Every structure is written in C-alpha cells, then in structure tokens.
Amino acid sequence: MTLNFESLGVEQDLLTKLAEHEITQPSPVQAQAIPEILKGRHVMARSQTGTGKTLAYLLPLLQAIAPQKKAVQKMILAPSQELAMQIVREGQRYGEHRGIRVLGLIGGAAIKRQIEKLKDHPQLVVGTPGRVRELIAARKLKMHNITTIVIDEVDQMFQLGGAGDVKNILSAAQRDRQLVFLSATLNDEIQALAKREMNDYAEIGIDPDQKTASGLEHYYFVAEERDKVDMLRRLVRHFNPRKALVFVNTINAIGEIEAKLNHIGLTTASLYGEADKVTRSNVLARFREDKLKVLVASDVAARGLDIEGLEMVIHFDPATDSQAYVHRAGRTGRMGRKGLVVSVVTERETFIMRKFSRELGIHITERTLHGGRVVVPRPGDAKRAPVRPSEARPASDGAENGKAPVRNENGRPGRTAAAGSAPGKKKGAALSKAGKADRERDRKNKGAPRWLKEKGSKPNG
Incomplete structure (x- = not known):
C-alpha cells in the first residue's frame, strides 16, 4: 500500500493545503516522524538536509493546537533569524485557515514590538534561543501552557553557543512537555541532553550512511x-x-x-x-x-x-x-x-x-x-x-x-586520470x-590552510 499523509493521521484541511502546494506524498522523515509526534512521544530525528524536516514537525504541531485557547501552546527554536522566519512563513501558510496565530521572536528585531504582539495571544511561537530566553526572563513569555518544544538544527544551536539558552528554556517549561530534536547531524552532547530531558523517545534516522542528497x-x-x-x-x-x-x-x-x-x-x-x-x-x-x-x-x-x-x-x-x-x-x-x-x-x-x-x-x-x-x-x-x-x-x-x-x-x-593510464x-x-x-602532496599540505586556522576571521553566522 502506498503511504500517504492521510494514512499518517494528517487531517483533511491540512491535506487540502498540502495539495495546493503540490505535496502529496510524504518524505521518509515525514512518514516516520509525524505519527510519533501526533502520539505525543519525544522524538530525536536525524535526516539529510532537504528531506522535509520542517513539515515533519509542523503538521502535527498545527494539528494539536487548540485555536480557541488564547495562549502559547507550541514553541519552535531555530539557530538563525533566516531559518526562524522561514518556519514562521510555513506556519502561517498551513495554520492561518485554522485560526492559528504564529509569531516570530528573533534577535535583532525590536523587543518592544514583540512584547506587544505577545498580547495578541499567539498559539505558536518560533524564535532564536537568545531572544526567547530574554522574553522568558522578563516574564513576557509564559511557558506553563507550552506542551511541545521543537529544536530545529539542534547541532548548529550548540555550535553557535546556544546550549545554555536552550537548557534554560527547557528548564522553564513544564516537565511533561514533549520535545522534538531535529538535525542532519547529531553529536554526543546532543544525545546526552536528549537522554537527560526525554523519557522513552523515538529515534529516527533516515539513511544515516548517506550524508548528502542522492540527486x-x-x-x-x-x-x-x-x-x-x-x-x-x-x-x-x-x-x-x-x-x-x-x-x-x-x-x-x-x-x-x-x-x-x-x-x-x-x-x-x-x-x-x-x-x-x-x-x-x-x-x-x-x-x-x-x-x-x-x-x-x-x-x-x-x-x-x-x-x-x-x-x-x-x-x-x-x-x-x-x-x-x-x-x-x-x-x-x-x-x-x-x-x-x-x-x-x-x-x-x-x-x-x-x-x-x-x-x-x-x-x-x-x-x-x-x-x-x-x-x-x-x-x-x-x-x-x-x-x-x-x-x-x-x-x-x-x-x-x-x-x-x-x-x-x-x-x-x-x-578520471587514474583510470586513463597511458597505453601499454x-x-x-x-x-x-x-x-x-598523492601521498607526497598530502605530506606537503599536512598543515591546514591559513583560513582554517584563523577562527577569528570567520564571519559570525
């Protein structure tokens, strides 16, 4: 039987929205993650970039939101402003017809304006960890009604020094909240956090040996x-x-x-x-x-x-x-x-x-x-x-x-040159x-290039 979104438990109005954007068949990560998230289980998903991870968590989140309840119910954390705003757009695209308000809380934007918009009682917030933590500390963002926290590109979050912010945000939420971690790569620190914060989580790994898309x-x-x-x-x-x-x-x-x-x-x-x-x-x-x-x-x-x-x-x-x-x-x-x-x-x-x-x-x-x-x-x-x-x-x-x-x-x-040896x-x-x-050249290039050593010259992403 061909797997489709309906068989995964996605409701009809969301199926219609997906069809409007010519999305009819779930990707492997969507097929595995959506049912587990709908069940309320913790999930740690690893999948290559470009495999549809955003919809894998966004569809079940939107489906579980009660639009009539005027409180923040779901939270998504992203490492960069660009990714956060992209998720906001997707949330609005698939959630607006349900009456779901989506708000972006990103660093670099005017915090006073964000505080004003929080008074409109969005049900889904998407933010960068530094700004979200700042709003929690100022008691402008209430965490007691949040039932699910998604951390997208979790390994990048840690590489950019956001681990402390993430841990503080998790500690401010209810202990029975659902957690979803997603990334193309997972390291020991992330797995240790998952084991500490999650009980009985579903671990999803799509083609772990295939690091880049096949196309x-x-x-x-x-x-x-x-x-x-x-x-x-x-x-x-x-x-x-x-x-x-x-x-x-x-x-x-x-x-x-x-x-x-x-x-x-x-x-x-x-x-x-x-x-x-x-x-x-x-x-x-x-x-x-x-x-x-x-x-x-x-x-x-x-x-x-x-x-x-x-x-x-x-x-x-x-x-x-x-x-x-x-x-x-x-x-x-x-x-x-x-x-x-x-x-x-x-x-x-x-x-x-x-x-x-x-x-x-x-x-x-x-x-x-x-x-x-x-x-x-x-x-x-x-x-x-x-x-x-x-x-x-x-x-x-x-x-x-x-x-x-x-x-x-x-x-x-x-x-290739190796296959094309001279006749005879x-x-x-x-x-x-x-x-x-090859070995001689690698010996000469034993030291890394200068740009690889000068960490201070890299732009802050």
Missing part, C-alpha cells in the same frame, strides 16, 4: 587564488542556473566578490551575520523572488534555508569541515530534486576535496573548463593526482542517476604512481 552532483575546479573570482564568473555563465548561492569564509571577501559580480552584470547581493535584520530579510526576499542571480553568503545561509529554484551551490572557499560541506550542499537538490555543488580550490586545497570524499563517501570529482565545455582533465594536463578509487569512487563514463556523461574535447566519454602500462602501475604523488 546532487559534486565537482571541484582548480584555480590560482588571484583567478578564483574569474573562475566563479565563468562557472555561473557556463552552467547558467536560475540562481546560485556562493559560500565565502570571510566578510571582506564577501563584499569584494559581490562588487565584482555586479560589475560584470550578474545581479548579486550578500548575506552575513553582521548585517542587520531588515537588510538580511530584504536580500533573502529578493533572492527568493528571482530578482538576484547570485547570493554571496557566509555560513549563516548554510542551515535550514529552502530557496525554490536554487539549482547551484558554489564553495568559493572550501567548507571548514565535512559537516559544513553537507549543510552548504543541502541548500540545493532538496526533496528529491537535482542540484549541482561546485568547489573552487587552489592547487594546495585539493587535498580537502579528497578528505571530504573519504569522510562523506561521495564523488567529488575534478573538472575543468575547456573550449566552452566542462571536461575531465586529461593525464598530463596538471600535476595533481586524481581522487583515488580507495578515497572516492570515480565518476563513471556512463550516465549517473540518469545524467548524461561528461565528454572530453574529442567528444568521447571522459575518464598496467593499471596497477598507474594507480601506484598516482598514490605516491
């Missing part, structure tokens, strides 16, 4: 540091996505890249933690409405954001670790769609791509732009050793996931030679 293609292009902006321009022009999200590690670079791309005619804006709430909100609105071709951002945009039509993610600077790569990549290829993830790296940063391939178990293959086409580099074109099969499976000559193969300048199917040489010898070159 993504992962490539990297090598360029000199001084040529990276030009490479970025060429990539956007060549692939011509409906819109692209570019991740950069430092604020100064964000401004420079934004200016250069606008100068060459690519409508571009930037998003980073230090910008004020109104600016960030306006930039995201323009990007959602297709008024921008490119959004250059810090990792503030790497968590939870769902941008319709985002076909391409570009790492102008490599992610700081494999988990950051997962969350950046998860902005595209959401809910089973196709997506392209591209990294622009220098010669000495190529080892990072091999590292991510190993840790995530995904193909991150090198490509180059030649004659207006994207091709597999030929042996001898560069001194870099290819990603070895032991580190990441090489891209096949045939179609992967229904995609057409990449072809070289002669129109023949492209091959044994495959084992070619692999051995590549392995020696």
Whole structure:
C-alpha cells in the first residue's frame, strides 16, 4: 500500500493545503516522524538536509493546537533569524485557515514590538534561543501552557553557543512537555541532553550512511587564488542556473566578490551575520523572488534555508569541515530534486576535496573548463593526482542517476586520470604512481590552510 499523509493521521484541511502546494506524498522523515509526534512521544530525528524536516514537525504541531485557547501552546527554536522566519512563513501558510496565530521572536528585531504582539495571544511561537530566553526572563513569555518544544538544527544551536539558552528554556517549561530534536547531524552532547530531558523517545534516522542528497552532483575546479573570482564568473555563465548561492569564509571577501559580480552584470547581493535584520530579510526576499542571480553568503545561509529554484551551490572557499560541506550542499537538490555543488580550490586545497570524499563517501570529482565545455582533465594536463578509487569512487563514463556523461574535447566519454593510464602500462602501475604523488602532496599540505586556522576571521553566522 502506498503511504500517504492521510494514512499518517494528517487531517483533511491540512491535506487540502498540502495539495495546493503540490505535496502529496510524504518524505521518509515525514512518514516516520509525524505519527510519533501526533502520539505525543519525544522524538530525536536525524535526516539529510532537504528531506522535509520542517513539515515533519509542523503538521502535527498545527494539528494539536487548540485555536480557541488564547495562549502559547507550541514553541519552535531555530539557530538563525533566516531559518526562524522561514518556519514562521510555513506556519502561517498551513495554520492561518485554522485560526492559528504564529509569531516570530528573533534577535535583532525590536523587543518592544514583540512584547506587544505577545498580547495578541499567539498559539505558536518560533524564535532564536537568545531572544526567547530574554522574553522568558522578563516574564513576557509564559511557558506553563507550552506542551511541545521543537529544536530545529539542534547541532548548529550548540555550535553557535546556544546550549545554555536552550537548557534554560527547557528548564522553564513544564516537565511533561514533549520535545522534538531535529538535525542532519547529531553529536554526543546532543544525545546526552536528549537522554537527560526525554523519557522513552523515538529515534529516527533516515539513511544515516548517506550524508548528502542522492540527486546532487559534486565537482571541484582548480584555480590560482588571484583567478578564483574569474573562475566563479565563468562557472555561473557556463552552467547558467536560475540562481546560485556562493559560500565565502570571510566578510571582506564577501563584499569584494559581490562588487565584482555586479560589475560584470550578474545581479548579486550578500548575506552575513553582521548585517542587520531588515537588510538580511530584504536580500533573502529578493533572492527568493528571482530578482538576484547570485547570493554571496557566509555560513549563516548554510542551515535550514529552502530557496525554490536554487539549482547551484558554489564553495568559493572550501567548507571548514565535512559537516559544513553537507549543510552548504543541502541548500540545493532538496526533496528529491537535482542540484549541482561546485568547489573552487587552489592547487594546495585539493587535498580537502579528497578528505571530504573519504569522510562523506561521495564523488567529488575534478573538472575543468575547456573550449566552452566542462571536461575531465586529461593525464598530463596538471600535476595533481586524481581522487583515488580507495578515497572516492570515480565518476563513471556512463550516465549517473540518469545524467548524461561528461565528454572530453574529442567528444568521447571522459575518464578520471587514474583510470586513463597511458597505453601499454598496467593499471596497477598507474594507480601506484598516482598514490605516491598523492601521498607526497598530502605530506606537503599536512598543515591546514591559513583560513582554517584563523577562527577569528570567520564571519559570525
């Protein structure tokens, strides 16, 4: 029997709203989480980005709210302003027809205005932990009627130093409240909190070995540091996505890249933690409405954001670790769609791509732009050793996931350098030679890049 939302216990009016937005079949995380949350059980759910986690908790929350009761009944915590406001929009979209009031309580906004809106008795509040804790301490946000607290992107909450705020919020709520933790990754600290705060919780893990969505293609292009902006321009022009999200590690670079791309005619804006709430909100609105071709951002945009039509993610600077790569990549290829993830790296940063391939178990293959086409580099074109099969499976000559193969300048199917050894040489010898070159380069690159060591230079997300 085909699983549908009705069989999960979702009521008819919500089914109608889902159908209006062409959502008819639940994703795996929705199929597992919705019934458990409707039962009132504690839930700890792990699932890749872009798999529908928001609706997995939002639908049962809205269904359990009593609209006639004028008190805050459900609370959702999110690590960033952007994610919180996105959840507010979804809550309004599916809850307004039920008479449910949804209020966003985020840092950076006027607290007096939020206090005034709390007097209208919203039933669902969505907020960032610092502001929610501030309102609780001021006795403006009452916790005694809250029966469910959802913490979205819980691992990011802890990484950003919000663990203390979260624990204080939980301690202010009733002991019998329901807790729901969701994220793409879970660490020991989060699991310890879950065991301390939850009794008999349902642990949901969707494809724990598959870290990124299956519909993504992962490539990297090598360029000199001084040529990276030009490479970025060429990539956007060549692939011509409906819109692209570019991740950069430092604020100064964000401004420079934004200016250069606008100068060459690519409508571009930037998003980073230090910008004020109104600016960030306006930039995201323009990007959602297709008024921008490119959004250059810090990792503030790497968590939870769902941008319709985002076909391409570009790492102008490599992610700081494999988990950051997962969350950046998860902005595209959401809910089973196709997506392209591209990294622009220098010669000495190529080892990072091999590292991510190993840790995530995904193909991150090198490509180059030649004659207006994207091709597999030929042996001898560069001194870099290819990603070895032991580190990441090489891209096949045939179609992967229904995609057409990449072809070289002669129109023949492209091959990885390791597989394309010179005629007359044994495959084992070619692999051995590549392995020696690879180990030598990793030895030289033993120290992490400078940007990876200088934590203070990263923008605050």
